[in-house]
Amino acid sequence: MLEFGCGTGSTAIIHAPHVKHIVATDISEKMLDIAGRKARDAGVENISFRQGTLESLELEAESFDAVLGLNILHLLEDVEAAIARVYELLKPGGIFVSSTVLIAEVKLRWRLLIPVMQFLGFAPM
């Protein structure tokens, strides 16, 4: 399984006992530090945390049975490109699970809020 934008790893850790292996990725090294710590504390050993984006990471095409992208699509510049990349990474018949607010106005509001949240230390740089 692949989870992109895994944040502090909570969902990857919940899914870990039910799958063979998870590649959990995030753009933020800080988020991944926390995620790695949480996974170690939970005794979870089948998650590989990798820093990067769907575009920057070298991931093998058609290599995942499932891809998770939770609360992340609204933060991406090009959602269509991200979904196309997910499709490329999934094995035929694989599933993409996403839960994301994608209403245009909400998306715009979120994007405007990100620099403010980063400045205040509530979002990763």
Ligand SMILES: C[S@@+](CC[C@H](N)C(=O)[O-])C[C@H]1O[C@@H](n2cnc3c(N)ncnc32)[C@H](O)[C@@H]1O
């Ligand atoms: C709102 S959090 C959601 C975290 C987690 N998926 C959850 O539902 O709890 C969004 C996460 O996406 C990461 N992120 C933002 N842009 C990204 C990108 N282009 N590629 C990968 N991760 C990204 C952020 O660092 C943050 O950890």
